[in-house]
Amino acid sequence: MTGGLSPAYRRRHKYRKLKSNCMVGLTVLATVIALVPLFLVLGYLVSKGASSLNWDFFTKMPAPVGQSGGGMANAIVGTFELVGLAGLMGIPIGVGAGIYLVENRGRWLAQLVRFAADVMMGVPSIVIGIFGYAVLVRPLGGFSTLAGAVALAIIMIPLVTRTAEEMILLVPHELREAALALGVPRWRTTVSVIVRAAASGIATGVILAIARVAGETAPLLFTAFGNRFWSTSLTQPISSLTVQVYTYAISPFADWQRQAWAGALVLTAIVLALELGVRWVTRGNVRVAR
């Protein structure tokens, strides 16, 4: 190919080829390095967590300081309770706001709301925790399940809003026109045709948002706080897997640290099961807003 070219050119060409191959190799290397922590973290979780995982972990309460054994039954239930309550508040607001953003696309108020939702995604979650403390903990006189759930809901809302908006936007415009042309009222068109068509996408986005808040610790520290017993009312503090893992991890007791690994394994399993399940069903077509 390069037969008629000067040796200098050929040398140069070889050098350029080599350099290019080196850079390609570097990008591949970077990708490998980037993924090493994923496998290390998952590997350690399984190896350290699984050995501490037993039936007691799921059914027993935390053991008093100094005693071994016990479990995280209340923390597991607490996480589901907090996330469930947050979903009850956050999902309707998020989906409703998402519908509004699509229906009023282009209006200044819609643009302002979209901007606000994007800004909210940039607010550090610990700040939301402080807010929950200021509006619900201090006035009500104590840490509470309600405050924790509200903090999680606030984190969830912009995620759900932006994902719902994007999913609804994917519905072809002709569907709306067809429904309106048949004389269907506007609101019925939106609810029964547009949102219905986008329902699986919205549900996926909601599940991804739930997975995201289930792993949050910082907003719960000063709101739900934690509880070594069952929480029986919305105005009592409540335990969660994340806060429990945090507390146990920084404790000096080996037994607690072992339980922290087990808790982290369960937490990660829940979060990854939601993420992987959703992606598998949708073949990776839905991403939660960033």
Add this chain to the structure above:
Amino acid sequence: MQRSVTKARPRDGFAAAADTVFALGTGLLALSILAILFAVTLMLVVQALPSMRQFGFHFFVSSEWDPGNDQYGALPFIYGTAVSSALALLIAVPLSLGVGLCLTEMAPEWISRRLGFLVELLAAIPSVVYGLWAIFVLGPWLRDHVEPGLGDYLGFLPFFQGPRVAVSMLNAGVVLAIMVLPYIAAVCTDVFRAVPQTNREAALALGATKWEMVRLAVLPYGTSGVIGAIILGLGRALGETIAVAMVIGNRPEISASLFRPSSTLASVIANEFVEATSDLNVAALIELGLVLLLLGVVLNVLARLLVYGATQRRFGSAS
């Protein structure tokens, strides 16, 4: 057919009212987002007022954080946040660029999809799990295998002096790098994907090698988007709380050495808020939160503008 035509009625009052109610309802839900954002900001400002009145601007330049004497200065935490985030970006940005280029330019589609999925999984792992891993695995490993090397060969630099410890600024920076990498890499990937194919073809047609094509046709086109991605990563790193609080050692000190424990804006709030001794202590911590809020918002807006510009341009050009 016949029947449905005879049954069809003109738009009645109920339907019109329902439309109005629906529009108002969704409008209110949308407005609640504005209300929440406003309430969060207002609440933090109001609650931080006692500290602002007491210390004024001095708050940001004083390095004395002494709850015992009710003296509060934010400098150690601003320093800790700046250094840990800078360290995280220093590690994560080159790797993220590599991941972005590998996924868009180098790897075939079927590999790229799977790798992209794995990178996104990194973002799915909860922060407290990273923290736990960093305490018991990453920290001891850095202490035993990385810090001695850095200390021996680069020990003349002030960054790498002092005893080797597991709980350190270095540990916090590395775990932060792992946590922000998937975000930066994902945005970089989007940005490079948005580069028009014709750019690449033009470079290749001129005889460019693969790397020359990347350097001449892809990177210049994506510059603003990559900067946006980095700022987005910075925003994440600043606000990350739990993993950092678990490994940074939480001491309000300013030290050049990365082997020393330190403290960040977010980590000190996580550690001291519940045990705050006085109202002024709480107000000072909330003022730190306000700083975080403003930094987070400004960086996020800036990043989004840059990324939006870089990924939407494709609709204006041939592709």
